[in-house]
Amino acid sequence: MEEDNPIKVGDIIKYYYKIIRCIAWDSDRMIFCALDTSMKQVAIKFELDTGEQTAVCIEAAILKILDESIYIPQFYHYGIHLNYKFLAMELLGPNMIDLANYKSPYKFSLHSILKFGIQAIEAIQVVHSKGFVHRDIKPGNFLIGNSSSNSGILKLVDFELCKKIHKVDGIITKPTNKGKFRGSLMYASLNSHKLVELGRNDDLISLFTPRQVSFSPLYYPSNLTPTGNFDNINQSKYLSRNTSCFNLLDVET
Missing domain, CATH: 3.30.200.20 (Phosphorylase Kinase; domain 1)
Known part of the structure; x- marks a missing residue:
């Protein structure tokens, strides 16, 4: 320092x-x-x-x-x-990327993927139930508990990009105003790239994007590294539009 x-x-x-x-x-x-x-x-x-x-x-x-x-x-x-x-x-422990990269083979077991994935969904549901969209869901924003009582629990962090869910007369409606790019280039949903105001579905899309290395044992195209360095925003947009987490999942039996 x-x-x-x-x-x-x-x-x-x-x-x-x-x-x-x-x-x-x-x-x-x-x-x-x-x-x-x-x-x-x-x-x-x-x-x-x-x-x-x-x-x-x-x-x-x-x-x-x-x-x-x-x-x-x-x-x-x-x-x-x-x-x-x-x-x-x-005070929390390491995030999902650090945990996945802790030792070879640098990916979680199927059991860990399911466990952490369920907890991540529940964390996002908490945010939505209180009337907010997180808008920056990524593995670096899920940290593991740091005490003996919560060492196996994921916690969602970094709420500075949160926004209230759009409602009219108490009913959730689709925003009509144009948005700005929000989130992280590697994990943002296609709506963010299209400058559409984000909703609850975009948080889930970001969670299940194929590039969420923390939750899926993925393989990567030769021009992408596991840390997700893209040449430009168009490459990230193309990957958001043309990949599926299901055809990239390589579950070992």
């Missing part, structure tokens, strides 16, 4: 959290592991306070709404420290 970073290991946040290590950071966003006053480890996400509604602010509000589910990380605290907004939440 750069020496001029205003938040450092050892800092005390709001007299309650002590920063113990950095997990990730860039120019205006950082994630740290910290200890609270009971010596429990938590994750704290910091984002530069620009005076406008930030991603951390949006995520904190949505986490409060979703907080009761076992498939959503627990919300602890939201506030301001120095010139950063921060969100304290449950």
Whole structure:
């Protein structure tokens, strides 16, 4: 971490959290592991306070709404420290990509695929039942629990792109306005590439896209790597339109 970073290991946040290590950071966003006053480890996400509604602010509000589910990380605290907004939440383990790449053959067993797939669907259902579309479903946003009580449970994270489900007079309707590209290039549904406003079905399409390496033991075309590096957006759009998770699934018996 750069020496001029205003938040450092050892800092005390709001007299309650002590920063113990950095997990990730860039120019205006950082994630740290910290200890609270009971010596429990938590994750704290910091984002530069620009005076406008930030991603951390949006995520904190949505986490409060979703907080009761076992498939959503627990919300602890939201506030301001120095010139950063921060969100304290449950500390989780590795994401699905890291788990799949942990050791050869770099894919999950059929049992694990079914287990994690069911939990992922249930996590998405929680988001939808509270009136939101996630809009960034990908293996990197599913993390495994970090304690003995939830080590086998997937938790959905990163809600900054969430949007309320479109309703008219309390009835869910198809949005008529043009949308923007949302999500991650590798996992976005075709509707996102077509700049159509996303709905609940697009979350499920992103989950079951053939490129979800975390949930399917897939093979890849020779010009794609397992990490999904595409030459351009048209290549990703073509793959979204012309591939099926069923004809790519290679289940070992």
